Amino acid sequence: MNRFASLLDRLQHEPSRLAKLRLMTDYFRTTADPDRGYGLAALTGALSFKYAKPGLVKALIVSRIDPVLFELSYDYVGDLSETVALLWPVEASARGADHPASLTEVVRRLAESGKIDLPRVLAELLDGLDETGRWALLKLITGAMRIGASARLAKQALADLGGKSANDIEDIWHGLKPPYLDLFAWLEGREPRPVTNDPAPFSPAMLAHAITEEELAELNPHDFRAEWKWDGIRVQAAVGERRSGDKIIRLFSRTGEDISGAFPDLVAMFAELPYRAFSLDGELLIRRDGVVQSFGVLQQRLNRKKVSASLLAEYPAHIRAYDLLSFEGEDLRALPFVERRGRLETFVARAGAARLDLSPQIDFATWDRLAAARRDPASAGAGADATAVEGVMLKRAESIYVPGRPKGLWYKWKRDPFTIDAVLMYAQRGHGKRSSFYSDFTFGLWQGQTERDELVPVGKAYFGFTDEELRRLDRYVRTNTSERYGPVREVAHGKDEGLVLEIAFDGVNRSGRHKSGVAMRFPRINRIRWDKPSREADRLETLEALLKEDERMS
Amino acid sequence: MQAATFLALRPQGLYCEAGDFYIDPLRSVPRALITHGHSDHARAGHDKVLATRDTLAVMALRYGAEFAHEAQVVEYGEELRIGDVAVSLHPAGHVLGSAQILIRGPGARTVVSGDYKREPDPTCAPFELIACDTFVSEATFGLPVFRHSNAAGEIEKLLASLRLFPERAHLVGAYTFGKAQRLIALLRQKGYDRPVFLHGALEKLTDYYVRRGIALGDIRKAAGAGDLAGEIVLCPPTAVSDIWSRKFADPVTSFASGWMRVRARARQSGIELPLVISDHADWDALCTTISETGCSKLLVTHGEADALVHCFKNRGIDAEPLHMLGYGEDEAPEET
Ligand SMILES: [Zn+2]
Ligand SMILES: [Zn+2]
Numbered sequence: 001m002n003r004f005a006s007l008l009d010r011l012q013h014e015p016s017r018l019a020k021l022r023l024m025t026d027y028f029r030t031t032a033d034p035d036r037g038y039g040l041a042a043l044t045g046a047l048s049f050k051y052a053k054p055g056l057v058k059a060l061i062v063s064r065i066d067p068v069l070f071e072l073s074y075d076y077v078g079d080l081s082e083t084v085a086l087l088w089p090v091e092a093s094a095r096g097a098d099h100p101a102s103l104t105e106v107v108r109r110l111a112e113s114g115k116i117d118l119p120r121v122l123a124e125l126l127d128g129l130d131e132t133g134r135w136a137l138l139k140l141i142t143g144a145m146r147i148g149a150s151a152r153l154a155k156q157a158l159a160d161l162g163g164k165s166a167n168d169i170e171d172i173w174h175g176l177k178p179p180y181l182d183l184f185a186w187l188e189g190r191e192p193r194p195v196t197n198d199p200a201p202f203s204p205a206m207l208a209h210a211i212t213e214e215e216l217a218e219l220n221p222h223d224f225r226a227e228w229k230w231d232g233i234r235v236q237a238a239v240g241e242r243r244s245g246d247k248i249i250r251l252f253s254r255t256g257e258d259i260s261g262a263f264p265d266l267v268a269m270f271a272e273l274p275y276r277a278f279s280l281d282g283e284l285l286i287r288r289d290g291v292v293q294s295f296g297v298l299q300q301r302l303n304r305k306k307v308s309a310s311l312l313a314e315y316p317a318h319i320r321a322y323d324l325l326s327f328e329g330e331d332l333r334a335l336p337f338v339e340r341r342g343r344l345e346t347f348v349a350r351a352g353a354a355r356l357d358l359s360p361q362i363d364f365a366t367w368d369r370l371a372a373a374r375r376d377p378a379s380a381g382a383g384a385d386a387t388a389v390e391g392v393m394l395k396r397a398e399s400i401y402v403p404g405r406p407k408g409l410w411y412k413w414k415r416d417p418f419t420i421d422a423v424l425m426y427a428q429r430g431h432g433k434r435s436s437f438y439s440d441f442t443f444g445l446w447q448g449q450t451e452r453d454e455l456v457p458v459g460k461a462y463f464g465f466t467d468e469e470l471r472r473l474d475r476y477v478r479t480n481t482s483e484r485y486g487p488v489r490e491v492a493h494g495k496d497e498g499l500v501l502e503i504a505f506d507g508v509n510r511s512g513r514h515k516s517g518v519a520m521r522f523p524r525i526n527r528i529r530w531d532k533p534s535r536e537a538d539r540l541e542t543l544e545a546l547l548k549e550d551e552r553m554s
Numbered sequence: 555m556q557a558a559t560f561l562a563l564r565p566q567g568l569y570c571e572a573g574d575f576y577i578d579p580l581r582s583v584p585r586a587l588i589t590h591g592h593s594d595h596a597r598a599g600h601d602k603v604l605a606t607r608d609t610l611a612v613m614a615l616r617y618g619a620e621f622a623h624e625a626q627v628v629e630y631g632e633e634l635r636i637g638d639v640a641v642s643l644h645p646a647g648h649v650l651g652s653a654q655i656l657i658r659g660p661g662a663r664t665v666v667s668g669d670y671k672r673e674p675d676p677t678c679a680p681f682e683l684i685a686c687d688t689f690v691s692e693a694t695f696g697l698p699v700f701r702h703s704n705a706a707g708e709i710e711k712l713l714a715s716l717r718l719f720p721e722r723a724h725l726v727g728a729y730t731f732g733k734a735q736r737l738i739a740l741l742r743q744k745g746y747d748r749p750v751f752l753h754g755a756l757e758k759l760t761d762y763y764v765r766r767g768i769a770l771g772d773i774r775k776a777a778g779a780g781d782l783a784g785e786i787v788l789c790p791p792t793a794v795s796d797i798w799s800r801k802f803a804d805p806v807t808s809f810a811s812g813w814m815r816v817r818a819r820a821r822q823s824g825i826e827l828p829l830v831i832s833d834h835a836d837w838d839a840l841c842t843t844i845s846e847t848g849c850s851k852l853l854v855t856h857g858e859a860d861a862l863v864h865c866f867k868n869r870g871i872d873a874e875p876l877h878m879l880g881y882g883e884d885e886a887p888e889e890t
Contacts, residue, residue: 012817013826019719019806026718065698066868072861073699077816086699086815090838131701135817436818 001129003031004039004103005136017153024157028184037179038103040158042140044151046178047107052118052141054080060123064089078429078436081138085131101128104179106137152404162187170204170403172196174256199240200248202256203279203325203333204403208393208410216367216413224394225337226362226370228382229412230283230320231295231390231507233302235259237270237319238279247271251284262307266317269355279325280344283359285388287318292385295521296509321348322359322393325401333401340401362392374413390506391415417504418546419526420445420538423455424499427477428488430462437470438477438489441525443501445516447540455493456540458516461503464524473528498534502527508547518543558662559688559851560639563876568666568690568855572659573636575604577666580880587641589668590652591616591731594881604628606643608651608766612731615758628653630679646670647681648833649732650763656684664688665847671832672839673705676739677732677768681843689849692881693857694834695812702812702836708829709740715806715827716784723782723802724827727791727809730756732833734788735763737810738770740831741786751776753789753798795824812836841865856881 007027014020024043028036041047061084062070070087077083101109106125113121122141126134155169164187175196176183185191236252249270251260260267263284286293286301301315324344325333332340341361348358360381364370370392373380377389391414399409422443430439440462444455465473476491476499483490492498504526511519520543562569567579575585578595588596588605591612596605598617602624603610613621628634630653634641643653648669655666663686670692672681695702716724728734734756741750749772752760757775764770776787783803793799794807809825812832820828835843840862844852852866852873859875866873 009817010827013820013828015824015826019826022718066865068864069698069861072858072864073697076697076858077699078818082817083699086701090701131703436816436822 001103001106001133001137002100003027004035004042005129005132007039008136008139009132020153021157021160024154025160028158028161033181033184034179035103037181037184038107040154040180041107041178042103043154047140051143052122054142056119056122057081057084057138057142060084060119060126061087081142082135085135085138088126088131088134099128100130100133101125107178110141158183158187162189167204167403173204174198174202199242199277200238200250200279201240202236202238202250202252203401204256205234205236205254205281206323206401206403206410207254207405208395208412209405209407211394211411211413213367213371213413216411221365221367221370223396223398225341225397226364226373227322227359227393227395228362228377228385228389229391229393229414230285230292230359231388232283232285232292232298232320234281235284235319236279236281236325237266239270239273239275240277247276262302263317264307265312266319266355269319269353273351273353273356275328275347275351277329278327278347280321280347281323281325282319282321282356285318285320286315287355288316292318292320292388294387294509295390295507296519299509317355319356320359321356323401336398336400337395338397370413374415389415415506417506417526418508419502419504420542421500421529421532421536422458422503423493423534423537424477424491424501425455425457425493426488426490427473437474439470439474441473441501443503444493445538445540445543447516453495455498456516458514458518458540458543459503459505459520459523461501461523461525464504464526465528469525469528493534495535496533498537500529500532500534500537501525502529508543510547516540516543518547558659558664559853560657560659560662560664561666561688561690561853563878568876568878570639570657572638573641573657575636577655578668578881586622587655588613589646589655589666590649592649592669592729595668598622602626604634606630606651606653609653611762612651612759615762644682644684645679647672647675647678650678650735650766650768652678654682654684656686662687664690665849666690667692667843669694669834670843671835672843673702675736675833676743677736677763683843683846685848687849688851688853689844689847690853690855691840691844691862692834693840693854693859693862695815695832695836696840696854696858696860696862698837698861700812700815700836701838702815702832703830705740705831706744708810708831709737709744709746712741712786712808712827712829713744713746715808716786719806720784722784722804722806724786725794725799725802725805725807726786726788726829727794727807727811727825728756728788729811729833730790731759733810733831735760735768735770736833737788737831738773739768742769742771746786747771748785749774751779751782751785751787753787753793755790755793756788837861844871845869 007023010023011020057080065087073087074083109121125137156166159166159169172194175198182194186193234254238250240248249267250258251263251266253259286298304311321344324340324347348356362373362381374392378386382389391412394411396409422445424441425444426442427438428440430437440460442457442460444457446453447456448454477489480492481489482492503523505520505523507521509519560570560572562571566576566581566583568577575587576583577587578589579586582599584601586600586603588603588609591609596613598621600622603622604626607627610625628643630643630645640658642656644656646652646654646668648671652668654668657664665684665686667690670681728737738750751774753776781803791809799805806826808827808829810829810831812834814820814828814830852871854862854875855878863873863875
């Protein structure tokens with residue numbers, strides 16, 4: 001565990017991608033099986049055991065040290081795992097110091113422990129680790145491991161270990177299981193490439209780069225095909241047959257998480273298609289009476305834990321397909337996009353399923369025409385579905401399907417965001433790298449009659465600013481605190497005091513959870529208006545007007 | 555009955571009325587006793603300064619020979635009579651020349667410890683425990699999250715990084731007085747025998763250590779020495795992220811300080827390789843020391859006083875924070 005913990009510790013301080021790769025490759029090279037396999041699983045998010053709630057961790061520590069000392073420390077450090085790792089009594093931990101638990105042991109013991117004995121098991125493990133080990137274990141078990149190294153980077157490091165490419169790894173990844181003995185054996189040239197015989201595997205998704213109008217001007221419109229960028233969730237459907245003849249149907253999220261369980265309506269639809277095996281990319285949307293609903297509606301289905309019959313009836317799920325990756329055993333990913341598109345069109349037509357249709361292409365000859373379509377999707381072919389359009393996608397006609405985010409092939413050109421000027425009302429300390437900064441900001445808009453105007457909170461933003469701006473915001477919050485509630489500070493706000501933030505967002509939904517009745521989508525801080533008096537910030541009516549416009553269209 | 559503390563807090567700093575002198579005052583005073591040469595404790599411009607030979611020498615190096623009208627050397631253990639009290643200096647283990655000040659009067663003993671640590675340090679005399687009625691402690695790391703690692707283990711981390719990144723220069727930020735020289739000595743103890751390269755700001759004080767007979771091995775100037783790939787370069791903390799650092803080969807940025815214990819602090823200052831090496835007592839050492847002095851009154855000068863005061867009140871000791879501002883620079887993270 002200690003070797004893995006020091007890798008994690010070093011990774012989270014290391015900004016350079018190359019250095020991160022080197023640290024990981026070095027770890028894989030110098031750590032024995034099966035420990036390195038579990039390390040890989042932890043880095044790629046493939047470990048599974050019962051997670052501990054922060055409350056449990058807190059209870060463990062306050063039964064060991066003075067609660068006042070804990071609170072003072074937590075307030076200073078800002079991160080629970082780190083506070084507890086630092087505070088854990090050392091006398092006890094010296095007991096296991098000669099034989100610190102290996103990562104394999106830790107994973108095994110956590111997997112075996114039930115809910116009741118988890119606190120005891122966790123305490124014993126913490127006793128046997130040094131500070132870095134305790135910190136890493138607590139990060140793992142509270143599911144808060146953010147170390148700035150993506151799963152993709154870990155796979156690149158593996159590829160470097162065996163002189164392969166990251167895509168070689170991606171191709172077989174979803175058929176492999178921790179501790180990946182076969183994978184390491186292949187990378188070290190001791191055994192042939194692992195055969196994955198999953199009949200319905202996930203194929204790592206191809207992603208698009210964001211593009212601006214100026215960058216677009218450099219490209220030739222004739223090289224590209226355009227589609228609407230749908231505001232739903234990107235999914236991949238994979239269907240195949242086991243040797244026994246049983247059909248396997250899986251619905252994956254963009255990152256390969258199996259979400260079939262939440263969408264029995266779609267699984268049933270795919271089961272009935274007249275095909276034995278295929279995998280396709282598409283957008284999961286809610287479609288009522290032939291019209292695609294806005295993201296707000298989809299979110300209401302996603303928010304429900306229990307998939308009831310009434311939920312299925314009220315929020316019928318739909319797949320709008322845009323790519324075909326394999327068909328009846330043939331891998332289509334090496335074909336140019338236009339050819340795959342042709343195959344997809346035939347596929348959807350022959351399928352004849354009401355819940356599956358084709359994402360239409362946008363007719364354009366110049367970038368100006370495309371810009372006009374992006375401004376007004378309703379009259380450029382999207383019709384009533386326009387509320388679920390959040391921009392356009394551009395795909396190079398000749399592009400083969402490359403996992404990851406390859407350069408120059410696919411672009412997303414999002415609709416311009418909306419902006420409002422809001423007033424900072426509350427701030428909360430962030431997590432991970434930002435745990436000692438006030439970095440989560442609640443902002444509000446003016447509401448009421450002019451005489452008795454008051455600010456009503458409308459949303460929260462925690463990104464969009466530079467590190468330098470974050471430092472200034474943090475200082476502002478600390479020097480303008482009017483009240484403290486645990487980790488939250490109320491920041492002075494009113495007609496004559498307060499800081500105006502220009503908030504960019506992608507849309508609005510009606511919301512019962514917000515006091516204002518409106519929820520913004522994807523709010524972020526666009527600019528800090530140090531110059532603007534708070535009395536001149538926007539009013540809630542501005543957001544309500546957007547909401548009405550949205551509802552009128554759908 | 556409460557024993558006399560001999561101390562009062564004045565705007566100039568901690569004042570001993572019975573002896574009419576100040577300890578580590580922030581402003582010019584007629585008579586100052588200085589615990590050690592860090593700039594927040596040792597300031598120029600007093601009429602008369604009493605301190606150890608090394609502290610006076612460091613002050614002269616920093617501020618020039620005219621740093622005070624009159625300077626008087628006090629040896630460790632030597633007893634002085636000042637006014638109505640007896641005063642003596644004892645090693646604090648913090649940096650070269652650092653001293654605790656023992657004040658004795660009828661029926662009472664007070665120790666002002668200045669900055670101190672209990673960990674062995676090859677560059678200075680070890681901390682000496684003095685029994686007293688009133689103990690005046692710093693609390694730079696006065697929270698139980700501060701437990702400094704074993705310094706040798708931290709040096710091992712630095713050496714491991716050098717092995718993994720032999721093509722990168724390793725830039726280690728360290729306070730110019732005390733920490734930098736201790737790091738070199740620790741590296742030598744670990745058998746590291748390559749030259750250690752110094753930023754210009756560290757040269758004067760490091761030379762002084764060498765003249766005092768502390769073996770630091772092969773030390774060279776970083777200026778003009780090329781990109782120093784695979785070498786260790788010591789510099790003041792702020793220089794790590796300076797333009798100055800850009801001339802080195804893809805530098806690994808490191809900082810040796812007790813603050814590096816808290817990860818967010820290290821990341822916030824862009825440090826890739828934090829080394830938890832401190833010249834201050836950590837939480838455990840603060841608690842042990844305070845208990846071992848047998849004091850019945852505890853005064854906490856600067857740092858994170860709340861936890862320490864809470865802890866010792868619970869143990870039946872009359873503990874009180876002094877809320878003294880203006881101290882703690884030597885371990886403070888970079889100024890923003
Ligand atoms: Zn000091
Ligand atoms: Zn100090």
